[in-house]
Amino acid sequence: MVEKIITLENVSLVEFLGPDNQNIRQLAAAFPGSKIISRGNEIKIQGQTAVISRINEILSALLEHYHQYGQITDKTVSQYLSSADEDQQDRLLAASPDVILFGAKGGIIKAKTANQQRLVDAVLRNDLVFALGPAGTGKTYISVALAVRALKNKEVKKIIISRPVVEAGESLGFLPGDMKEKVDPYLRPIYDALEDMLPAEKFKLYLENKTIEIAPLAYMRGRTLNNAFVLLDEAQNTTPSQLKMFLTRMGPSAKVMVNGDRSQIDLPTKQKSGLIQALDILKDVNGIGFVEMTADDVVRHRLVKQIVQAYDKFDVQMQKDQANRPPREYQPYRRPNGPGMAAADPGRHPDARREDDGMQDLPVNHEQL
Template identity: 80%
Template structure:
């Protein structure tokens, strides 16, 4: 760990550091792997050399801003942090092949396809306005899709991102949830927020959401809208009903890019309810202009055991189908254990019903 000390000269500490050092606290929060300590007119930075260099650049910019305007606000701090992130991304671009990169993360990391099918998904989305991405858990469907949406927004290919999910509980009832509508549905949309936070700095993401540039909403909110000039993602589509998915697909405007993600093996709808995704695959399979990408267990990028779990469940499903197919027909027509034995019925060729002896008495 490296340490650097910056001395503030001709600066009002109250104006520069903010009330209760909030400006320094905000800067420290943007670099959680480092340590920033303010004592008197000195600011001590501890961390890895590349991070210290970025913090030093931001502090130098803030000092220049203070001498020019006489004050520093939390908004100024956010803007200079975001500017430093953009410069860092430009430096990374110079050392990484652009063809391999989907987007650069909030901390400067490279987000790219990790498997052949993930790359196929990236290529298919580039060529089609509507793409279905199918596959088991852990194959990166959601993460890659969000990265493609962020890239389209950064490249000004679209003006907004709209991401939706059906609000369906996974096999359990959570009962009444307190709070307003946003607080009720946010837990269902948490994976989307996690992906976005990896790719967009916190302050910029907050700005996008407040100005409706990035919109995350339950599927029910899509009815009646025309989704135009936007990158639109429907996640967990296996939990839509046929009418819901048809409603969503018919929202597509002339300049929209739409993705539909789903996992056939994790349908959480009531037993008798048909999945809208399965129906849509049957109906739309031969429609020209729609892309389909099938992910497999080979594309799992989570813990290595996730891949083995997917394989195990696949083997179980195949064996169950074989057992059902080879079960003797007579097993399907076994009499109910409460049914009457044949000896209770006449054997003299008569078709009359058994006598109710209680009525005879």
């Protein structure tokens, strides 16, 4: 165990240490494996070398803050402790390239499958990436983590995340609440991911100052998205014109991701998916990355993988059945009075009942009321 002594000069001990040394006790509580003892104008630190270095950095920052503002509160200590944690995470990220991000509670966020790692690598190499695959493969979660990392590394100035709002059985106009309350349920998975990755106060601040913007796809029209990490989720539910509109918003310093699942298209039956069309149109364009996820990348409950595989098997069988189904015989349209059709009585109304249709005339009541 190493020991270090810091001498406080030109400092009011009561204002710096806090009532009953509460500021130092709060600092000591954040490093339970070490000892921080305050005696007079000296602070003695005992612990491992790396821990002592971090405590020394925080105390130096607090001293600088005191000389600038004249006081230290417990809230000030909390802010500098939080800042120190982020600095430590940044150093760990630099030393561990496979780690994407540290979550709000300190958990490590990184690729868990080979295809998830391919997605991370594709985003590093390309400014536009399409991530495709079934539910549960981590497309949204990994994409949001990459966006937060880019923001923390100051590679972008803001994060913009969007989803198409596709009505499922109910019209938005009949749902309760204002427009934000109507569309927020569609964007809930995005909020959940961000809340896992950012402290609550910082996430709230980012939303208020528009550093992070979460909005329906329709809100992207007419904008130029620059110096931003832009994510379009659930892209299989875009129309061709919507997806073209989104892709053409891309500014010169933007990083764009488009996520989708071909098997979960919620558009009307006759409406073509913009994602399916875009994959065909853009497949040979240089500088665009395409990453295909499979059921093997599912990281949810083990049953999700089996469900996805069962549906894939069912879809393959349906395609085979349709391919083997004999074509319907062609039957030309025949006009009334045309060849092969009985001649119509020109004096008879087309809706009139035939006399030999087995129906009898109903009796008529001639009584006067």
